Amino acid sequence: MDKAERRQQILLNARDVFAKRGYHAAKIDDIVAAAGVARGTFYLYFEDKRAIFEEIVDRTFTRIGMAVLRVETEDPSRSVAAQIKENIRRIVGALIEDPATTKILLSDAVGLDPAFDRKLLSFYEEIGKLLEASLIDGQSMGIVAQGDAHMFAIMTLGALKEIMYHVVMRGLEYPQERIVEEIFSFLSAGYLRIQP
C-alpha cells in the first residue's frame, strides 16, 4: 500500500468515526482502530486530530464548490430553468453521495470552536456571494424578482441545508430528483397563496 492509499484509508475511516461519534467523542484510538493502523502511524500522515478533521471539511468544501456550474444565459440550447435545476441537482447530489461528510459538515463542524466557525461562515459566505451574483444577474434579465438578493441567497442556502440536515440526521428519505423539484418549485413560487 503506497503513501497516498494509506492516507486515504485513514481519512475515510476518520470520516466515518467523526460522522458516527462527533468530533469530540471521536478518539484517535477509534480512528486508528477503524483504519487498522498503529497510533503513531496516524501522526505520520496527519498533524493532529484537528488537522484531519479540517482536511475532511476542506475536501467537502472543494467538492461542493466544484459541483457548481456557471449559469449560461446566452446558450439557447439549454433553458435557464434547466441550468438552475442542474445546479441544484449537482449540489444535492454531492451531498447525498457522501452522507457521512455531509453530516460532518452540517452537524459536527458547527460550533466546534470560534476558529472553525469562521471557516464555516467564510465558506457559506463564498457560496452566498456566488449565488447572490447570479441572482443579481437574473434580476437584470428579469428572471429573478426584484428584492434583496443577499437575503434570497441566505434563505435558499438555509432551505437546502435544512433538507440535507434532515436527510442525513433523521434518514429523511427523498429521491434526489424529488428534492431538486421541491426546492426549485419553492424558489419559483413559494407556497403561500394569500390575497393580502
Add this chain to the structure above:
Amino acid sequence: MDKAERRQQILLNARDVFAKRGYHAAKIDDIVAAAGVARGTFYLYFEDKRAIFEEIVDRTFTRIGMAVLRVETEDPSRSVAAQIKENIRRIVGALIEDPATTKILLSDAVGLDPAFDRKLLSFYEEIGKLLEASLIDGQSMGIVAQGDAHMFAIMTLGALKEIMYHVVMRGLEYPQERIVEEIFSFLSAGYLRIQP
C-alpha cells in the same frame, strides 16, 4: 440573594460564556468566575456542565415554542396573512432578543453529541409538525399551494434558521421587521420568474 436569584445569576453567566467560547472551550472555571461564585457552588445548583447547557437550550425551546400562536382562520378581525406574519415576527423577535442563546442554539448545540443531536432534531421536528399541520390546514382552505407540506415546513425552518445564523454569527444587521417581510415575501412567491 436567594436560591432562585443565585441560580439565575449562574445560568445567565453560563449562557454568555457558552455563547462566547462554545460548549467545550467553556470551562466551569470560566462560568463560576463570570458568575462570581465558587466552583463548588456551581454544583449546588446544577448537576453538571451538561445539565446547565441543556437547561439553557431547553429554556430557549420553551421560549420559542411559546412565541408561536395558533392561526385562527375563523376570526374575521385579523387576516390570515397578518397572523402568519405575526407568528414569524414573534419567532424572529424571540431569537433576536437574546442573541447569546440563539447563537448557542444554532451553533454550539449542533453536533455536540448524538444524544444532544436527537434532542435538537426532536425540537425541530416538533416545530416542523406544528407548521406542517398549519400548512395542511391552509391547503384545505386554498391559501397554501398544493404540494409536500413536510418539505415546505423544512425549507421554511431552514430559511429562518439561516438568516438568524448569519445575524448572530456575522452580526448581519437587518431590522426585525425587514426580516419578517423578506421571509413572508419569500414564502409567498419565491423569487424565480422563469417560464419553464
Add this chain to the structure above:
Amino acid sequence: MDKAERRQQILLNARDVFAKRGYHAAKIDDIVAAAGVARGTFYLYFEDKRAIFEEIVDRTFTRIGMAVLRVETEDPSRSVAAQIKENIRRIVGALIEDPATTKILLSDAVGLDPAFDRKLLSFYEEIGKLLEASLIDGQSMGIVAQGDAHMFAIMTLGALKEIMYHVVMRGLEYPQERIVEEIFSFLSAGYLRIQP
C-alpha cells in the same frame, strides 16, 4: 495544611526525586508519589515539570547569592584573610547543607537544554563578576597578585565547584572547615614549588 506548606512539601519531594533520578528520569508520578498528593494537585501548585525544576535551581541561586558577604577592607576588627575564609565557609556551608540541591545544581541542571544553560552561565557569570570585582579591589590594595582577575575568578569557581561535585556525587567526605582551609591555602600559594 495550608497552601504554602503544601507547596513546600511538593517542592522538597521534587528536589529529592530530581536529585536521585536526574531531571529526565524523574517522572511527575514519582514526584507526586513522593509528596503523597494526586497528580492534579501538582499542577495546582506548579506550571509544569520544568517550572518546578527551575524554581528549585532559582532558590539555590538565591540561597548561595545570599551567603556571600562583602569584604570590608577598612574594618580593623576582622582581617581580610578571615573575611575571605568566612565567605568561602559560608558558600561551602550553603552547598553542603543541602546536598540534594547541590547535586541538582552541579549535575542535573547542567546541559539540560540551551535555555537552561544560559541561565546557569548567567548565574556563574554573576558570581564571577562579583568575585572579579573583589579581586581587582584586592589588587589595588596589594593583597591580590597582579594578573588576569577574570581568570582568577573562573579558576577559583572551578576549584570550588569540582570539590563540591565530588562531595555530592561520590560522597567525598571532608569536614567543611577542612575544605575551606584547602581552598584558602590553594588560592594563597598554589602548590607547585619549582624554580623555573
Add this chain to the structure above:
Amino acid sequence: MDKAERRQQILLNARDVFAKRGYHAAKIDDIVAAAGVARGTFYLYFEDKRAIFEEIVDRTFTRIGMAVLRVETEDPSRSVAAQIKENIRRIVGALIEDPATTKILLSDAVGLDPAFDRKLLSFYEEIGKLLEASLIDGQSMGIVAQGDAHMFAIMTLGALKEIMYHVVMRGLEYPQERIVEEIFSFLSAGYLRIQP
C-alpha cells in the same frame, strides 16, 4: 563509501547535533538528516542513541587520556616545569581542538542519568589519580607543596574544566598558550598575598 567512513560520517554529525541541541533534544531524525542517511541506516552502525553518545564521550576520554605524558624527573634535558606546562598544553589543546565534543563532555554528558554520571566520575577519578600520583611524586622531590594531594588534584581539574566550560559555552576567547600560562601560574603561587 565504505563501512568505516559511513560510521565516521554518522558519528561526526551526531557529535555536532548533540553539541548543538543537547542529548535529549537531539533526535535521531536530526542526526540522520545531518548525516544524510536513512533512519534505519543509523541502527546498522550503532546499537541505539545512547550507544553513539557513549562512544563520542569514550573517544574523548581516550583522546584526552592520550594527551597526558608521564613527567620524567630524571631527564635533565627537559625541566619539570616545562614538562608540566607541556602536559597542560596538550590537554587544553585536545579540548580546544574539538569544541563540540568538549561541550558535550562538560555540559551534555553531565547529569544525563545515574549510569552516565558514574562513567563520568570514573573518568575524572582516573585523571585525578594520575595527577595525584604525580603530585605525591613531586612532594617527595620537593617540587610540590606538602598537603592533601587529592584535594590539589581535584582543584586543578576543576580550574581547568571551568575555563574550558566558559570557552566552549560562552565563547570565552583566550589563546591556548595564555590559558596554559594562567593555569601554571595559578598552580605555582595562587593569587592571594595576605599576611595571615
Add this chain to the structure above:
DNA sequence: AATGAATGAGGTTTCATTCAT
C-alpha cells in the same frame, strides 16, 4: 547494505467533579 514506513509504550497535562472545612 540501505531504506523509511510502521510501531506503540510512555509521559505530560487538563479539567469536570467531589468533599472536608
Add this chain to the structure above:
DNA sequence: GATGAATGAAACCTCATTCAT
C-alpha cells in the same frame, strides 16, 4: 449554604526502535 483544594481519569502526542522491501 458556600467554598476551593484536591482528585484522577482520560486523551493527546512524541519519538526511539524495528523490519519488510
